[in-house]
Structures are given as structure tokens and as C-alpha cells.
Amino acid sequence: MNIIVCVKQVPGTNEVKINRETNTIVRESAEAIINPFDEHAIEEGVRLKEKTGGKVTVLSMGIPKVADLLRETIAVGVDDAVLLTDRAFAGADTLATSYALAMGIRKLGEFDLIICGKQAIDGDTAQVGPSLAEKLGIPHATYVRKIEEIRDGYMRCQRMTDDGYEVIEMPLPALITVVKEINEPRLPSIKGKLKAKKTEVKVLSAEDIGADLNLCGLKGSATQVIKTFTPVHEVKAEMIDGTAREQARTLVDKLLSMQFVKRT
Amino acid sequence: MINIIYEKCIGCGLCVRECPFNAIKLEDRKAVILDNCTLCGSCVSSCKPGAIDFQKDKADDSEDFSKYRGVWVFGEQKDNSVLQVVFELLGEGRKLAEALSVPLSVVLLGSEIEEQAKTLIAYGADHVYLVEDKSLENYNDESYSDIFTQLINKFKPEIVLIGATAYGRSLAPRVASGLNTGLTADCTELGIDPETKNLLQTRPAFGGNLMATIICPNRRPQMATVRPKVMKPLEADYSRKGEIIRPDVKIPENLQVKITETVHTVYEKVSLAEADIIVSGGRGLGDAKNFELVRELAEVLGGAVGASRATVDAGWIDYSHQIGQTGRTVGPKVYFACGISGAVQHLAGMSSSDIIIAINKDADAPIFKIATFGIVGDVLEVLPELIKEFKARLG
Ligand SMILES: Cc1cc2nc3c(=O)[nH]c(=O)nc-3n(C[C@H](O)[C@H](O)[C@H](O)COP(=O)(O)OP(=O)(O)OC[C@H]3O[C@@H](n4cnc5c(N)ncnc54)[C@H](O)[C@@H]3O)c2cc1C
Numbered sequence: 263m264n265i266i267v268c269v270k271q272v273p274g275t276n277e278v279k280i281n282r283e284t285n286t287i288v289r290e291s292a293e294a295i296i297n298p299f300d301e302h303a304i305e306e307g308v309r310l311k312e313k314t315g316g317k318v319t320v321l322s323m324g325i326p327k328v329a330d331l332l333r334e335t336i337a338v339g340v341d342d343a344v345l346l347t348d349r350a351f352a353g354a355d356t357l358a359t360s361y362a363l364a365m366g367i368r369k370l371g372e373f374d375l376i377i378c379g380k381q382a383i384d385g386d387t388a389q390v391g392p393s394l395a396e397k398l399g400i401p402h403a404t405y406v407r408k409i410e411e412i413r414d415g416y417m418r419c420q421r422m423t424d425d426g427y428e429v430i431e432m433p434l435p436a437l438i439t440v441v442k443e444i445n446e447p448r449l450p451s452i453k454g455k456l457k458a459k460k461t462e463v464k465v466l467s468a469e470d471i472g473a474d475l476n477l478c479g480l481k482g483s484a485t486q487v488i489k490t491f492t493p494v495h496e497v498k499a500e501m502i503d504g505t506a507r508e509q510a511r512t513l514v515d516k517l518l519s520m521q522f523v524k525r526t
Numbered sequence: 527m528i529n530i531i532y533e534k535c536i537g538c539g540l541c542v543r544e545c546p547f548n549a550i551k552l553e554d555r556k557a558v559i560l561d562n563c564t565l566c567g568s569c570v571s572s573c574k575p576g577a578i579d580f581q582k583d584k585a586d587d588s589e590d591f592s593k594y595r596g597v598w599v600f601g602e603q604k605d606n607s608v609l610q611v612v613f614e615l616l617g618e619g620r621k622l623a624e625a626l627s628v629p630l631s632v633v634l635l636g637s638e639i640e641e642q643a644k645t646l647i648a649y650g651a652d653h654v655y656l657v658e659d660k661s662l663e664n665y666n667d668e669s670y671s672d673i674f675t676q677l678i679n680k681f682k683p684e685i686v687l688i689g690a691t692a693y694g695r696s697l698a699p700r701v702a703s704g705l706n707t708g709l710t711a712d713c714t715e716l717g718i719d720p721e722t723k724n725l726l727q728t729r730p731a732f733g734g735n736l737m738a739t740i741i742c743p744n745r746r747p748q749m750a751t752v753r754p755k756v757m758k759p760l761e762a763d764y765s766r767k768g769e770i771i772r773p774d775v776k777i778p779e780n781l782q783v784k785i786t787e788t789v790h791t792v793y794e795k796v797s798l799a800e801a802d803i804i805v806s807g808g809r810g811l812g813d814a815k816n817f818e819l820v821r822e823l824a825e826v827l828g829g830a831v832g833a834s835r836a837t838v839d840a841g842w843i844d845y846s847h848q849i850g851q852t853g854r855t856v857g858p859k860v861y862f863a864c865g866i867s868g869a870v871q872h873l874a875g876m877s878s879s880d881i882i883i884a885i886n887k888d889a890d891a892p893i894f895k896i897a898t899f900g901i902v903g904d905v906l907e908v909l910p911e912l913i914k915e916f917k918a919r920l921g
């Protein structure tokens with residue numbers, strides 16, 4: 263089975279400190295990591311390959327430095343790593359990202375399954391997966407927590423819903439996005455680490471994948487960020503003092519008088 | 527597309543601090559834009575001397591937008607009843623439609639669901655586009671996105687709002703991608719720019735640490751998923767007049783994607799998504815068995831039980847109860863945080879609650895920064911007193 267896993271580099275923390283005087287953001291420089299959900303996507307890809315044979319390719323669109331992170335994935339069982347990098351990709355929203363990924367995937371050739379993370383923790387949009395599936399004209403299932411069966415041209419999986427899960431059957435090739443419950447990612451092996459060191463990450467430009475520059479990056483993005491600001495939590499907590507008993511009483515008084523908690 | 531005008535840069539470093547991506551540094555007292563710049567433009571206004579030259583490429587596909595008119599809401603339904611978030615979107619959609627002087631419509635797909643269309647009109651819809659077929663009884667990505675796309679192409683709304691539910695967040699990107707238009711995820715605030723008439727879509731990013739306002743100026747429709755429990759529904763008015771339209775669409779046959787089984791694992795009397803009151807427990811409970819106190823308070827109040835990730839990781843409670851960035855997002859009327867420190871990732875899932883009550887023995891815990899009422903104390907002492915007090919007063 264030929265599996266492609268889409269991974270994104272994200273900042274290792276999303277703590278944004280706010281300078282209260284200037285009301286600007288002080289970002290502790292944190293190292294970049296692979297989006298945590300994508301680690302689970304990689305693990306699932308590797309497990310499927312171990313079961314059915316074939317190969318796993320990780321694919322990312324990002325800055326040249328992402329190559330280092332991609333190379334590390336070889337150590338957990340990935341076979342090939344491909345990085346789409348080009349100034350023309352900068353500023354891509356989810357539409358332009360999925361366009362570039364789709365062009366990259368077409369360039370890579372035949373595949374059976376694409377696995378994405380549920381969402382990337384920097385933007386939390388969860389849009390690239392379904393959007394990419396549409397661009398490739400293949401079916402998709404989001405929030406997959408278990409693959410029940412997979413074979414040539416067919417898969418059955420469990421997809422989380424708001425109050426449980428449902429079982430979905432679809433033909434391959436298809437795309438799934440995975441949640442954390444699907445597996446526990448393994449640690450890299452020593453042998454894998456050695457192999458990773460020797461592996462060359464394949465780097466492709468917009469031209470290499472035949473992408474239309476008008477559909478890439480900022481230019482190809484339908485959405486534009488016009489303002490960013492730090493949320494101000496102006497509520498000043500009203501502190502309730504006293505013994506546990508007194509605190510409980512005062513709070514209940516307040517809630518009842520505000521009618522947020524109603525007598526039955 | 528973004529450049530530092532070397533001569534104008536005074537090396538003050540304000541842009542470095544403004545950049546949410548750490549993509550600017552100072553070199554020899556001049557700002558330098560790094561590779562990881564996402565061209566978000568946040569830095570531009572921070573530069574007093576105007577040394578940041580930032581030009582967004584004008585999209586050349588300035589289509590004729592006058593054909594696009596009206597605000598649409600996706601009428602997500604389950605077991606033949608429309609979800610609460612749809613009514614919330616109608617409440618918000620009404621405001622947008624009025625600001626633009628255009629009609630507000632709902633798209634309702636299902637089987638034998640006409641009754642619900644009347645309710646949608648009572649909650650503010652001018653039109654209900656109703657498509658009924660046995661195959662549409664339950665949500666299916668393939669058939670729903672196909673029909674929704676057909677309808678958008680046919681009737682050309684300028685704005686499309688979809689609840690940010692599990693299904694909504696699967697449907698919306700599929701449809702937007704097919705239409706080659708923009709989509710903003712999980713918005714918490716919407717508005718209309720009075721000058722351009724563009725939809726202003728505000729959403730949290732970086733786990734709620736940063737808010738971003740996003741527009742989709744050059745494509746139509748402008749699409750957004752909207753977080754449940756943030757917008758307010760209107761009072762139902764069953765004397766409102768509206769029109770039910772049964773559009774001519776092609777129902778897809780021989781679906782590739784089949785849903786063969788549906789399993790409910792959240793056996794709560796009140797689901798987290800719908801609860802008006804949520805009582806959540808954190809590591810401060812100290813022990814799995816102390817979660818009983820949280821459950822009991824929730825029970826007394828007719829609320830649902832939530833949890834921090836630390837307790838889920840510790841195996842005290844099932845993941846389906848986790849609130850936060852990697853769990854559920856909720857916005858009840860009252861949220862009790864019991865022994866929860868208030869890490870940003872937790873706040874990302876509950877900060878839009880109307881009233882937040884924090885119980886924590888550490889007076890400096892960050893949760894108090896967003897709490898409405900704060901109790902510094904031991905949860906194991908305060909919770910039993912609260913349960914007793916509520917029982918006595920509500921009983
Ligand atoms: C990528 C990422 C995603 C994450 N997603 C989530 C998420 O979705 N949801 C989430 O919740 N977290 C998430 N986290 C984890 C988050 O950063 C915190 O670690 C977590 O929320 C802490 O849980 P807690 O408040 O229960 O525990 P702690 O931080 O350990 O806090 C326990 C609190 O209880 C108080 N306490 C202790 N004993 C008592 C007592 N007897 N009485 C009263 N108070 C007491 C302490 O003072 C402390 O403030 C995420 C982290 C990362 C990196």
C-alpha cells in the first residue's frame with residue numbers, strides 16, 4: 263500500500279506572552295516541532311505499511327528548515343520525505359496550501375491513502391485535509407480514531423462524531439484525518455536514526471510540481487488576515503472569601519440571584 | 527512582497543515583538559524578515575517610521591460579485607431535529623442580512639423533515655431551501671457536500687455560515703475547496719465592514735492566545751464555520767412569514783462513502799455541547815475517585831461533566847470529557863473549574879462561557895484571570911459544601 267502522510271511544522275509552544283505595557287506579543291522563541299496530530303498520522307501510516315507492505319512518504323509544504331524535521335521521521339519507519347518549498351508558497355491559507363499539496367501529490371504518482379492530522383495546533387483550522395481530498399477528487403473521512411479494515415481499493419474506519427463515532431466504508435484512494443486516540447507513536451530506533459542521517463529529503467519547488475503561481479501562497483489565498491490582536495480578558499474575578507462553608511453560601515446566593523442556576 | 531526599507535528602519539525592534547511567528551530579527555540594528563514569515567502583515571502597523579513595505583498582490587480574478595446575494599446558514603440536523611447551533615447562526619445571520627439588506631436563508635437536507643423548516647422560519651429564516659430524500663436522512667460527506675455545492679452554484683449566496691461541529695468542519699472545507707473560495711474556521715465573532723461590505727470574521731488562533739480578523743475580499747461566497755454556543759438565537763416567533771423552497775437538485779446516486787453503523791459513546795444525561803452548566807475537574811482533585819464530587823455537583827445542577835487534559839491523561843476520566851484545544855470547545859452559561867490551573871490550552875475550550883467560577887487553592891493560578899467568581903480554597907472542602915448548599919436551596 264502506498265501511503266502519503268501530510269505533516270506540518272508548527273511552533274513548539276503556543277504560549278504567547280503579552281507585554282501589558284505595549285499590549286504586544288512576546289513570543290518565547292521555541293523550537294519548531296512536527297504538529298502533534300501529524301505524529302499520529304505518521305505512526306498510523308507506518309503501522310499500515312508494516313501490515314500490508316508498500317511504502318510511506320511524508321510530504322510537507324514549508325520553509326527549507328522543515329527538511330530537518332522530515333528527515334527525523336525516517337527514524338520511525340518512514341521511507342521517503344518530500345518537501346515543497348518556494349517563496350511563492352509563503353502566506354498560503356488552507357485553500358492555497360491544499361492546492362500546493364495536491365500538485366505535489368500528483369507529482370509523486372500513484373497512492374492508496376493520504377493521512378493528515380486532525381488539525382494543526384498553530385491555526386487549529388482542520389481544513390487542509392478535506393480541502394485536499396476535494397482537490398484530488400477522492401473521498402475523505404475526518405477525525406478517524408480507528409482503521410478497522412483496509413485492503414486493495416477498500417477501507418472501513420471509525421470516525422468520531424460529536425457524541426460517539428460512526429463506521430465509514432469507502433473506496434481507495436481516499437484521505438483520512440486522524441485524532442490522537444488512533445495510536446501511540448513509537449520512539450525512533452537507533453537503526454532508524456542512522457538511516458535518517460543518510461537520507462536525502464527530496465526538495466521540490468513550485469515549478470518542479472508544475473504549480474500555477476497564481477494559485478499558490480498569498481496570491482492564491484482567498485482569505486486575508488487584516489488584523490491580529492491579543493484577547494483582553496477584562497473580567498476581574500470577584501473573589502469570595504471565608505470558610506469553605508461561607509464561600510459556598512455566598513456563591514450559591516450570587517448564582518441564584520443572577521438566575522443562572524434555576525430552582526427546579 | 528514584504529520588504530524592510532533599509533533607510534527608514536531605525537532598529538527599534540517593535541516589529542520583532544509584534545510578529546506572532548518570530549519571523550523578524552534585528553541584525554546590525556536593522557530589521558530582517560526571516561524565511562518563516564507568513565506574510566500576515568501584523569508588523570506593518572507597529573512600524574512608526576513606515577519602514578515595512580508590504581504589498582498584497584491584488585487578485586486579478588475580480589469577478590462580478592453583484593450576482594452573489596444573501597446570507598445562508600447550513601441547517602445541520604440530527605435524528606430529524608435541527609441543532610441548536612443553527613438557531614444561533616440564524617440569530618447572527620439576521621444581523622448580517624439586515625446590515626446588507628438581503629434575505630437570510632437556511633439549507634435543510636434530510637428526509638421527512640419539513641416540520642423543522644417552519645421552526646427555522648420562526649427563528650429568523652426568510653427562506654428555507656429544503657431538499658428531502660431518503661438517502662439524506664443522516665449526514666454523509668459525499669452527498670451533503672455535493673448537494674450543498676449545487677445549491678450555492680445555483681443561488682449564489684454572498685455569505686455561507688456553518689456550525690463548527692464535527693460534521694460542519696468536515697463539510698465546509700470540502701465545499702469551499704470545490705468552489706475555490708475562502709473559509710475561516712471556528713469563528714467567534716462576525717461583522718460587516720461598513721465600507722467594503724466584506725464579512726469580518728474573527729477567530730482565535732494559537733490555542734486562543736491570539737485573535738485574528740480575516741476577510742475574503744476577492745472570492746464568493748465568503749464562508750465561515752462558527753463555534754457553537756457563542757452566537758445568540760432570537761426568540762422564536764411562529765407568526766413570522768417565510769418561504770419554503772424545494773429547489774431542483776440532482777440527488778447523487780451510488781455513493782462511494784457509506785456509513786454502516788452509528789454508535790453513541792457519550793452517555794450523559796446532558797451532552798457537553800448542549801449543557802447550560804458544566805462542572806469540570808482538574809488535577810487539583812488529586813485522585814480519580816474525587817471526580818465523584820464533580821459528577822455529583824453536575825448532577826445536582828442538571829449539568830454536564832468536563833475535565834482538563836491532565837486528568838484525562840491520568841486516566842481519571844474518558845477523553846470525550848476533555849475541554850480545551852485538543853478536546854471539546856464549550857460555552858455554557860456557567861462553567862465551574864475545580865482544581866484546574868487554567869493553562870491556555872484549557873482556556874481555549876471554555877473562555878467564552880458566560881460565567882466562570884474558579885476553585886483553586888493557589889491564589890495565583892491563571893484561571894483566576896478569566897474567572898467571574900474566584901474561590902481560593904481546597905476543592906475537597908469547597909465542593910462538598912457547594913453540593914450541600916445547592917441541594918438545600920434548589921431542592
Ligand atoms: C498541544 C497541547 C494541547 C493541549 N490541550 C489541552 C486541552 O485540550 N485541554 C486541557 O485541559 N489541557 C490541554 N493541554 C495541557 C495544558 O497545558 C495543561 O497541562 C492542563 O490543562 C493542566 O491540567 P490541570 O489544570 O488539571 O492540572 P495542573 O496544571 O496540574 O493544575 C492543577 C491545579 O489544581 C490546583 N490544586 C491542587 N490541589 C488542589 C486542591 N486540593 N484544591 C484546589 N486546588 C488544587 C493547583 O493549584 C493547580 O492550579 C495541552 C497541552 C499542549 C502542549
Ligand SMILES: Nc1ncnc2c1ncn2[C@@H]1O[C@H](COP(=O)(O)O)[C@@H](O)[C@H]1O
Nearest residue numbers: 268269323378379381382387388389390
Ligand atoms: N503546510 C502543510 N504541509 C503539509 N501538510 C499540511 C500543511 N498544512 C496542513 N497540513 C496537514 O493538514 C492537517 C490539518 O491542518 P490545518 O488545516 O492547518 O489545521 C495537518 O495536520 C497536516 O496533516
